Amino acid sequence: MTEASLFLIVGIIAIASAVAMLLSSNAVHSALFLVVVMGCIAFLFLMLDAPFLFLVQITVYAGAIMVLFLFVIMFLSAERMPGKTSLFRWMTPLAVVLALVFLTVAAITLGQVSTTEIAPSGAPLVRIGNFATEAGPVDVYANNELIAADVDYGTTTDFETLPAGEYNLALFTAGTQDALVAQTVVLEPGTVTTALAYGESTPPQVALVDNNLATVASDGDARVSFFNAYGEDGISLADTGSEFDTEDTSVLLGPVAFGASSDSLDVNARDNMSTWAFIDEGGTVVFPLSNTDVFELDRDTLEFLVLAQEPTFEGTTRPRAFSLDTGTLPAFGSPVSVGRELFTRYMLPMQMVAVLLLVAMIGAIVLTHKPDYKPRKRRDERRKVSRPLTSVIAAQTGHDVVTASGQNSVEKLPEPVAEPQVEQ
Numbered sequence: 001m002t003e004a005s006l007f008l009i010v011g012i013i014a015i016a017s018a019v020a021m022l023l024s025s026n027a028v029h030s031a032l033f034l035v036v037v038m039g040c041i042a043f044l045f046l047m048l049d050a051p052f053l054f055l056v057q058i059t060v061y062a063g064a065i066m067v068l069f070l071f072v073i074m075f076l077s078a079e080r081m082p083g084k085t086s087l088f089r090w091m092t093p094l095a096v097v098l099a100l101v102f103l104t105v106a107a108i109t110l111g112q113v114s115t116t117e118i119a120p121s122g123a124p125l126v127r128i129g130n131f132a133t134e135a136g137p138v139d140v141y142a143n144n145e146l147i148a149a150d151v152d153y154g155t156t157t158d159f160e161t162l163p164a165g166e167y168n169l170a171l172f173t174a175g176t177q178d179a180l181v182a183q184t185v186v187l188e189p190g191t192v193t194t195a196l197a198y199g200e201s202t203p204p205q206v207a208l209v210d211n212n213l214a215t216v217a218s219d220g221d222a223r224v225s226f227f228n229a230y231g232e233d234g235i236s237l238a239d240t241g242s243e244f245d246t247e248d249t250s251v252l253l254g255p256v257a258f259g260a261s262s263d264s265l266d267v268n269a270r271d272n273m274s275t276w277a278f279i280d281e282g283g284t285v286v287f288p289l290s291n292t293d294v295f296e297l298d299r300d301t302l303e304f305l306v307l308a309q310e311p312t313f314e315g316t317t318r319p320r321a322f323s324l325d326t327g328t329l330p331a332f333g334s335p336v337s338v339g340r341e342l343f344t345r346y347m348l349p350m351q352m353v354a355v356l357l358l359v360a361m362i363g364a365i366v367l368t369h370k371p372d373y374k375p376r377k378r379r380d381e382r383r384k385v386s387r388p389l390t391s392v393i394a395a396q397t398g399h400d401v402v403t404a405s406g407q408n409s410v411e412k413l414p415e416p417v418a419e420p421q422v423e424q
Contacts, residue, residue, distance in 0.1 A: 003047060006047060007044070007047065010040050010043050010044060010047075011040075011044075013036065013040055014036075014037050014040035014041065014044075017033045017034075017036040017037045017040070018033070018037050020033045021033035021034050021037065027073045028070065028073055028074075031066060031069050031070050031073060034066060034069075035062050035066050038057060038058075038061045038062035038066065039058070039062055041057055041061075042054050042057035042058045042061075042062065045057055050338060053338065123161045123162065123163060123164060123189065124161075124162055124164055124187040124188060124189060124190065124191045124192070124193065125159040125160070125161060125162075125191070125192045125193070126142075126147075126159065126160050126162055126187065126193050126194075126195060127156055127157050127158060127159045127160065127193075127194050127195070128140045128147070128148045128151055128156065128157045128194075128195050128197075129151075129155070129156040129157075129194055129195065129196045129197070129306065129324065130151045130152060130153055130154070130155060130156075130197050131153065131154065131196055131197060131198045131229045131306055131308040131322070132153070132180075132197040132198055132199055132200075132204030132205075133153070133199070133200040133308070133309050133310070133311050133317055134200060134201075134202050134204070134311075135153070135171070135173075135180055135197060135202070135203075135204045136152075136153065136173065136174070137150045137151060137152045137153075137173075137174035138150075138151050138171045138172060138173060138174055138180060138197065139151070139171070139172045139173075139174050139175070140157075140169070140170070140171055140172075140195075141168075141169075141170045141171075141172065142162065142167045142168070142169055142170075143167050143168055144168075144170075147160055147162075148160070149174070150174045150175070151174075153310075153311070154308075154310065154320075154322055156194070156322075156324050159192070162187060164187050164188060164189040165186070165187060166184060166185070166186050166187075167184070167185050167186075167187060168182060168183075168184055169182065169183050169184070169185050169195060169206065170182040170183075171197055171203075171204070171206070180197075180202075180203045180204060181197070181203040181204055181205070181206055183206045185208055191210060192210065192211045192213050192326075193208050193209065193210055193211065194208070194209045194211055194304070194324065195207075195208055195209075196208075196209060196227060196229065196306065198227075198229035198259065198306075198308060199229065199231075199259075200231060200309055200317065205259060207227070207259055207260075207261075209227055209261045209304075211225075211302060211304060211326060212225065212264045212302065213302060213326060213327075213328045213329050214328065214329060215300075215328060215329050216266050216299075216300060216328055221266050221267065221268060221269060221299065221300075222266070222267055222268070222269040222297040222298060222299055222300070222301050222302075222303060223264050223265065223266050223267070223301070223302045223303065223328060224237070224252070224253065224264065224265050224267055224297075224302075224303045224305070225253065225261060225262050225263065225264040225265070225302070225303075225304055225305070226253060226254075226256070226261070226262050226278075226304070226305035226306065226307060226321075227256075227260075227261045227262075227304070227305070227306045227307070228256045228257065228258055228259065228260055228261070228262075228307055229258075229259070229306055229307060229308040229309070230258065230278075230286065230307045230308060230309060230319055231258060231309055232258060232280060233255070233257045233258050233281070234254075234255040234256075234257070234280060234281035235254060235255060235256050235258075235278055235279070235280060235286065235307060236251045236252075236253065236254030236255045236256070236278070236279050236280075237251070237252045237253040237254055237262070237276065237277075237278055237279075237305070238250060238251045238252055238254075238276065238277060238278075238279050239252055239275055239276050240275055240276070240277050240279075240285065240288075241275055249279070249283060251279075252265055252267075252276070253265055255281060264302070267297065268297075269297045269298060269299040269300075269301075270297075271297055272292075273289050273292070273295045273296060273297060274289065274290045274292050274295075275290075276288075276289040276295070277289060277290075278307050278319075278321060286307070286319050287307060287319045287320060287321045289305075289321060294323055295321070295323055298325065300327060300328050300336075301325050301326065301327055301328060302325065302326045302327075302328050303323060303325050304323075304324040304325065304326060305321050305322065305323060305324070306321065306322045306324060307319065307320075307321050308320060308321075308322065
C-alpha cells in the first residue's frame with residue numbers, strides 16, 4: 001500500500017472523528033473521538049519519519065492530556081450535556097461554509113505543489129576560503145561591497161546570504177586597494193557555494209564549488225567530497241586499510257584534476273577516517289587523514305576537504321588537508337526539520353494562531369455562559385416580636401402605657417401582697 005493511500009485513509013478517519021467529536025452530545029464520547037484524532041496525527045508523524053514527534057503525540061496528547069480531560073468531565077458529572085436551544089443558530093451554517101472554503105483552498109494548494117522533490121530554496125549562500133599559497137590575508141568584495149575582511153591562509157568565512165544574480169567577485173590584499181584577482185560569478189537561488197582562492201601562482205585562481213547539502217541517504221550517514229588545490233592532477237581519496245601503502249587501498253573518490261572538485265559520497269558516520277588518505281596517480285600517499293581530532297565524520301554533515309600546498313617557515317611548501325564541515329539539511333519530517341520550520345518560518349503565524357485560539361476560547365465561554373440567577377424578592381425586614389411593644393415597655397418600666405384613647409393598653413400589675421408575719 002502506497003503512502004498516498006495510507007495518508008488518505010488516516011486523514012479520512014481523522015476528519016470523521018473530528019466531526020463526530022463536535023456533533024456528539026456526550027462529553028465522554030467527544031473526548032474519546034478526540035483521542036482517535038490524536039492517534040491519527042501521531043500516525044501521520046510516523047509516516048513523515050518523525051518517531052520522536054510520534055511518541056510525544058501519543059504520550060502527551062493522546063495520553064496525559066486526554067486523561068486529564070476525562071477526569072475533569074467525570075469529576076464535574078458533565079457526561080451528557082443538556083439539550084438547549086442554541087441562541088446563535090446562524091453559527092452552524094457559517095461554520096460549515098468556512099470549513100468548505102478552507103478545504104477548497106487546501107485542495108487547490110496541494111494540487112499545485114509537488115512533493116516529489118524537496119530542495120533548498122531562498123537566497124544563495126556563499127562562503128570564502130583562502131588556500132592561495134602566496135596571497136597572504138585577503139579582503140573579498142562582491143560588486144565593490146566588502147563581504148569578508150582579512151581572510152588568512154587556510155581559513156574559511158561563515159556563509160553569507162546574498163541576493164541571487166551576477167557578481168564581480170574580487171580579492172584584494174588585506175588592508176590595501178591592490179586587487180589580486182577579479183572574476184564574474186552567477187549565484188542562483190537556493191544554491192550553497194564555496195568560493196576558493198587557490199594555487200601557488202600570483203595572482204591566485206578562484207573556483208566556485210557547489211556544496212551538496214541535500215539530506216543524506218539515511219539516518220546516521222554523512223557526506224564526503226573534496227577539492228584538489230594541491231597542484232597535481234589525479235588526486236584521489238582512498239581508504240588504505242590498517243597500514244598505509246598496502247594492497248588493501250580502495251579508492252573512495254577521484255581521481256580529480258587540479259582546480260576541480262570531486263563528486264559527493266554518502267558514507268556511514270561511524271566509519272573511521274584515520275585510515276583514509278589522499279593518494280596520487282601512482283598510489284603514493286600524499287597526505288593521511290590520521291588526525292582524528294581534525295578529520296572526523298559527524299552524522300548529517302558534509303565533510304568537505306581541501307587538499308592544498310601550505311607554506312612553511314623555510315620558504316617551501318608541504319601538502320596539507322583542511323576540513324570544512326557543514327551541516328546538511330535534516331530529513332523531511334524529522335524533529336530537527338520540524339523544529340527549524342516552526343521556530344524560523346512559522347514562528348509568527350504560530351503566535352498569531354495561539355492568540356486567536358485564546359480569544360476563541362474566551363468567546364466560547366462567554367457565549368455558552370447563561371446567567372442562572374433570579375432577582376431576589378425583598379423580604380419584610382420589619383421586626384416581629386412575640387408580644388406587643390406596649391407590653392414589653394410596661395414590663396420594663398413598671399407603668400402602664402396609655403393609648404391615645406386614654407385607656408390602658410395593658411392590665412395593671414397586681415398590688416404587692418404583704419407576707420404574713422410569724423410570731424415567735
